[in-house]
Amino acid sequence: MEISSFERPILKVKNLKKQFGQGCNFCLEDDTKVLIKNYCPYCGTVYACKDISFQVYSGEILGVVGESGSGKSTLLECLYFDKEVTSGEAFISNYKDGEINIFQESSQVKRFLKNNVLGKVYQNPMLGLKMDFSSIGNIAEKLIAAGSRRVCDMEARGTGLLSRVNIPLFRIKEAPKNFSGGMQQRVQIAKALSNNPPILLLDEVTTGLDLSVQANVLDLIKEIQRELGISMLVVSHDLAVIRMLADRTIVMLDGRIVEEGLTDQVLEDPQNAYTQQLVHSLI
Ligand SMILES: Nc1ncnc2c1ncn2[C@@H]1O[C@H](COP(=O)(O)OP(=O)(O)O)[C@@H](O)[C@H]1O
Ligand SMILES: [Mg+2]
Ligand SMILES: [Zn+2]
Numbered sequence: 001m002e003i004s005s006f007e008r009p010i011l012k013v014k015n016l017k018k019q020f021g022q023g024c025n026f027c028l029e030d031d032t033k034v035l036i037k038n039y040c041p042y043c044g045t046v047y048a049c050k051d052i053s054f055q056v057y058s059g060e061i062l063g064v065v066g067e068s069g070s071g072k073s074t075l076l077e078c079l080y081f082d083k084e085v086t087s088g089e090a091f092i093s094n095y096k097d098g099e100i101n102i103f104q105e106s107s108q109v110k111r112f113l114k115n116n117v118l119g120k121v122y123q124n125p126m127l128g129l130k131m132d133f134s135s136i137g138n139i140a141e142k143l144i145a146a147g148s149r150r151v152c153d154m155e156a157r158g159t160g161l162l163s164r165v166n167i168p169l170f171r172i173k174e175a176p177k178n179f180s181g182g183m184q185q186r187v188q189i190a191k192a193l194s195n196n197p198p199i200l201l202l203d204e205v206t207t208g209l210d211l212s213v214q215a216n217v218l219d220l221i222k223e224i225q226r227e228l229g230i231s232m233l234v235v236s237h238d239l240a241v242i243r244m245l246a247d248r249t250i251v252m253l254d255g256r257i258v259e260e261g262l263t264d265q266v267l268e269d270p271q272n273a274y275t276q277q278l279v280h281s282l283i
Contacts, residue, residue: 008093009055010231011079011199016052016088018074021045038071038254048074050255052088056199061225061232063246063263065239065278071255072235073123076201078103079233080120081110092117094198115145119192123204125184128191131177135162135187138176139194146195161190165220182213186220193224200232206241218244239279243267251275 024043026034034040038047049071056062064072077083079090089101094117102113122128129138139158140148148154162172165186176184185205192200202221206214222245225232234245242249242263249266251259251274259272270276 007057008098009091010058010093011056011233012091012098013055013079014053014089014091016049016075016078016090017047017086018049018071018078018083019045019047019086035254038069047255049078049085052252052255052257054250054257054260056231056233058093058198058231059225059229060247061234061245063242063249064233064235064252065237065242065249066252067278068237069254070252072237072252073203075252076120076203076233076235080118080201081114092199115142115147116195117197118199118201119195119197120201121185121188121192121203121205123207125176125181125188128188129176129184132175134173135167135176135179135190136172138187139191142191142194157194158190161194162187164193164224165190180213181209182217185209185217189217189220189224193228193230196228198231200230201235202232203235204237205234207236207238214241221245239267251278 021044023045024040026042027040027045034042035047052075054062064075066072074083078085085103088103090103091098091100092102092113095102095113102110120128130141133141136155136158139161140154143154143157159169159172163169167183167186176187179187205221206217209217218241224230234242236242246263248261249263250257251266251272253274259266259270259275266275267279270279
C-alpha cells in the first residue's frame with residue numbers, strides 16, 4: 001500500500017455540532033458559563049455534541065469512550081444520518097475523493113452512502129434488525145438496498161456472512177427475535193458487513209450481554225477487522241471494550257473531546273483529569 005493512501009483519513013469529521021433545542025441568549029453567548037454539563041437550565045437545550053473533530057484512518061479501529069450522556073450515540077447517529085447535524089462537516093475518502101461535506105448532500109446521496117459505504121451496528125438490535133424477518137432475509141434486504149437483484153447470489157452471500165458470524169446453518173431462516181442477545185448482535189454484524197462497507201460504526205455492541213458472550217462478540221469483531229481491513233468507529237462506555245478493540249481512542253465528556261491518543265497511552269497515562277478519573281474508577 002502506498003504511504004499516501006495509508007496516511008489519508010478514510011473519514012474526517014470537522015466541528016460536528018448537534019443540539020436539541022433552539023438555545024437562548026444565555027447559552028448561545030457563552031455556553032461554558034451557564035450549561036450544567038450539556039444542558040441549559042434557562043431554555044432546556046441539550047448540547048449533545050459541541051465541537052467534535054477527528055479522523056479515522058484506513059484499517060484502524062478508533063474507540064470513543066465516555067460516560068453515559070457524553071454524546072457518543074448522538075455522534076454515530078449524525079454520521080449515519082439517523083439524526084441531522086446542527087452544523088459541521090464530514091468527508092469520506094471513498095465518496096467524491098473526500099472533498100464533499102456529506103452532511104450537505106441530498107437525502108438520496110445519504111441513502112446511497114448508508115447502503116454502500118457505511119454499516120452500523122446498534123446497541124439495541126431492534127433498531128438494526130427486523131425482528132420478525134428471517135435472519136438471511138435481513139441481509140437480503142440490505143443487499144437489495146445496495147443494488148443486488150439475483151436471489152441466488154444474495155442467498156450465497158447471506159449464508160456465508162451468517163456462517164462467518166457463527167450462526168448455525170440450520171438457523172439462518174429463523175427470525176432474530178428467537179435468538180439470544182449475543183446471536184442478535186452477530187446477525188447485526190453480518191448485516192452491517194453485507195455491502196462490504198469500508199467504514200463500520202458500532203454503538204455499545206456488547207453492552208448488556210453476559211461477560212462470556214461479550215468476549216465472544218468482541219473477538220469476532222477483532223477477527224473481522226483483521227480479515228477485511230475495514231475501518232471501525234467503536235463507541236463504548238466500557239474501557240475494557242475499548243482496551244480490547246481500539247488502536248486509538250478519543251474520550252468524550254459533555255459533548256466534547258477531552259483527550260485523544262493511542263489507546264495504550266490514554267489508558268496507561270491519561271493526561272486529562274476526567275480520563276484519569278475514568279481509568280482509575282475501573283480498578
Ligand atoms: N432526542 C433527544 N432530545 C433531547 N435530548 C437528547 C435526545 N437524544 C439524546 N439527547 C441527549 O443528548 C445527550 C447525549 O446523549 P447520547 O448521545 O445518547 O449519549 P451517550 O451515547 O454518550 O450516552 C444526553 O444528554 C441525552 O439526554
Ligand atoms: Mg449511547
Ligand atoms: Zn439556553
